[in-house]
Amino acid sequence: MNHTVQTVFSPVNSGQPPSYEMLKEEHEVAVLGAPHNPAPPMSTVIHIRSETSVPDHVVWSLFNTLFMNPCCLGFIAFAYSVKSRDRKMVGDLTGAQAYASTAKCLNIWALILGILMTILLIVIPVLIYQAHR
Structure with missing residues (x-):
């Protein structure tokens, strides 16, 4: 680290050497930074929208x-x-979520009914074949 001390304050009377208090204050400013204000510092809050x-x-x-x-x-x-994908591309996450929820529900029902129909299409012919035997 480079610790260089720069004189921030110059003595009022240039012909006289600086006093002890002035040197101490210059050292504190150089080491600690600018003097602290009693007012709270202003801050800026940036909301970064995460990709939901x-x-x-x-x-x-x-x-x-x-x-x-x-x-x-x-x-x-x-x-x-x-x-839902169209709403997501436009930036309407609430609408996208609503359409996605409906699509999920319909997909669950389609899957359940499809599996049941597949099982019935296998079981019924087997039962009919067993009955005629």
């Missing part, structure tokens, strides 16, 4: 649209997911 993650469930909706689409729930969920 709002999941739009587009991939899940696309999967449900292509593979498990009972009652077109997967397609409707995909439409809400796209709306």
